[in-house]
Amino acid sequence: MKVKLSRAVGDNPAGAELEIKDQTVLEAWERLGVIEGSGSDISKMKLEDLKALADKKELPKEEWENLKKEDLVTYLKDK
Incomplete structure (x- = not known):
């Protein structure tokens, strides 16, 4: 799933778009506020x-x- 970062992660700045396939990562990043609404959509x-x-x-x-x-x-x- 393509996501847009709400804040920087590693070498990726806030606003960067990444392709994340691991549902566990998507859910964790959503809980932490790194991305918005990916797991729920x-x-x-x-x-x-x-x-x-x-x-x-x-x-x-x-x-x-x-x-x-x-x-x-x-x-x-x-x-």
Whole structure:
């Protein structure tokens, strides 16, 4: 997911745009105020990333594996 830094991180100045694929990093940076709203806006994620997130959260696969992207986003937001 492409994110914009709210403050400097390492060699990257505030305002820099980075591509971050690790959901754990996205969630941690959002909590720390390094980025805004990336984790909560999962609707921008690709379908395979949404499925990986559902799997990581150990949600019952039979509930989400056949959902379309929009339905999967709603499902994940509800969980």
